[in-house]
Amino acid sequence: MFSSSTRFAIRKNLGLPKQLSSILTRTHFNYIHSSSVSPFSRTINHGFLKSGSVNYTPSSKGSAALWVSRLDHTMATQSNAPQSVHDFVVKDAKGNDVDLSKYKGKVLLIVNVASQCGLTNSNYTELTKLYEQYKDQGLEILAFPCNQFGSQEPGSNEEIQQFACTRFKAEYPIFDKVDVNGPTAAPIYKFLKSSKGGLFGDGIKWNFSKFLVDKDGHVVDRYAPTTSPLSIEKDIKKLLAKA
16 A cells, blocks of 8 residues: 555656545555666556556656546446356357346256266256256256267257257256357356366366356355266255245
8 A cells, every 4th residue: 555655756746636646545556666767757557457457657647547547447347247147148049048137046056068978867867856856946957068078969959958858857948059168168157167166277177067056146166077966955955045
């Protein structure tokens, strides 16, 4: 934090308005000092910004206004960042938009599924059991097909739905096929991974990774592909019991 005397000196030497000085009292800054310039001809490196830092070199009074404008824009962008699963819109298997805010008040189990995996039979069978038992109490299972692991989900959305609904009697929604890792990962999965990292990093490791989401849309737990859905039952019941 800057002392009052330092704030006054900065405002005097840089020609900063009083309003900007007040910003400096509330925000942490790092100084980068160059021996070739005066103590007040420094670059202020603002460490609050996601996309990196904004460097303000006091070459003119006008640049101060630009710096404040960029800071305001960045802070506004951060305030608009997704805060919960409910802030996302995804595609269903037919390509229609689905606003996940429709699941407010529901406990969600979000799973990346595949039809040709060694984990397919056990996971789909237990997911169906969980859904049948707790759907009337507020559980929703959101299944996102993904073909990134061993190319084990090669079918079309229609084929994937038919497989899950016919063979495993899945009544929960199965959405559009997505990527869960890499630069093309679906935004919802970027959010899930950033909310709950895995044991060996944020990336999804295999088919049937699971995220448990509370009634407010916040990710509360993450489970490995080999974690059986029925073993999560106690955690689901705890969230369902919360008002």
